[in-house]
Amino acid sequence: MKSGFEVRNIDARVTKDFGREWSQYDQSGLPEKELRDLFNAYFSIFPWSRLPKNAKGFDLGCGSGRWARMVSPRVGELHCIEPSEEAMQVAKRNLVGCDNCRFHENSVDEIPLGDASMDFGYSLGVLHHVPDTRRGIESCVRKLKHGAPLLLYLYYSFDNRPFWxxxxxxxxxxxxxxxxxxxxxxxxxxxxxxxxxxxxxxxxxx
CATH class of the missing domain: 1.20.5 (Single alpha-helices involved in coiled-coils or other helix-helix interfaces)
Known part of the structure; x- marks a missing residue:
């Protein structure tokens, strides 16, 4: 029998540790070329040409804001969502001047955006850290318009790696x-x- 109560899809200890990590290593000194190379590697398959003019989207688990810094000039509005207060403060510092960024201190099951309202979304290296990865992905998909792209990076089973x-x-x-x-x-x-x-x-x- 269901009680109607749903456990929050967040690991508090992991969130706290990542917040501390981003505070220690805020990536503000990361060379521009290195950041751009990393960005191009992750976003090489992202369908930028399919986005509408002044597209609105979200960065789920924005961390230090390194990806948002590269994405924000390409879109109309970017919602940076991060459950850690410490990490969010780092992101706000790193994204000073990115006036189209909006900041939300929320977990994946508390995304403060309307359903079917976003033109795109991405979440890199985040959702394998939550207790229920599938539920986390579903939470993201609900916020997207029909056919809108969602870029994810998750741990995988190494099918294309050597035996060792x-x-x-x-x-x-x-x-x-x-x-x-x-x-x-x-x-x-x-x-x-x-x-x-x-x-x-x-x-x-x-």
Whole structure:
């Protein structure tokens, strides 16, 4: 028997940790070329030509606002939606001058936009972090006009990767899950050590 009560589709601890992360690494110093290259990689399949003039859309889980900064000049109005108060403050700082951005401190199940009102939407690296990913996607789709594009980036099953990739990722995921249960200062120190001694050397070698 249904009680009529629906559990909020948000992981409070993950939201808090990401807010702290964006406060520590607000990406304000990210080189313009690097940001543009990242943007082009993620948005290369986005159908910009299909958007109407002065299109209205949303960035679900806007974080530091890095994608919104690149999208806002191309559209009429962009709604930046983020559940973390800390991350939202970072986004507002990074998007100073982007007068067509609107800011909403809400979770995916509380999107403060009318159903079937948006011309586009995107959510990159966000919805695999909520308890019910499918429900999160459905919440986004409800806000879109019929046929409007929704760009998503989610973790996937590595079908196009070599055989050794998944075991390495699985090992890294075990470490990630263990670290996620530790106090924030421990997570911060560990992330800096991993970035310095793992990610950075691999990036230089690639």
């Amino acid at each position: 990739f998944k075991p390495i990722w699985t090992a890294s995921d075990i470490v990630r899950r263990a670290l996620s249960a530790t106090p924030y200062p421990v997570k911060l120190l560990a992330s800096r050590l991993i970035a310095t001694f793992v990610y950075f050397p691999f990036a230089r070698a690639s």
